[in-house]
Amino acid sequence: MTEEIIVKDAFGNRLMDGDAVQLIKDLKVKGTSVTLKQGTKIKGIRLTDNDEEVECRTDAVKGLVLKACFLKKAK
Numbered sequence: 001m002t003e004e005i006i007v008k009d010a011f012g013n014r015l016m017d018g019d020a021v022q023l024i025k026d027l028k029v030k031g032t033s034v035t036l037k038q039g040t041k042i043k044g045i046r047l048t049d050n051d052e053e054v055e056c057r058t059d060a061v062k063g064l065v066l067k068a069c070f071l072k073k074a075k
Helices: none
Strands: 021-023 053-056 064-067 071-073
Antiparallel strands (some): 021 071
16 A cells, blocks of 8 residues: 655645745755755656655756755746
């Protein structure tokens, strides 16, 4: 029996594979000198086995894992 993982953004909206999200605060990326700015739109997220994290990629950083509490679902 597989349990479905439900991932929710900072405002309680459910996130799905392929959704677009926006950052709700500036985030420094560990291991790089890159800071992702608030309002940055990220398209095509992928859900992970963890209900608090999503995988994504930006122009600046590939293979990025972000906590869902720093994201809001983009319209």
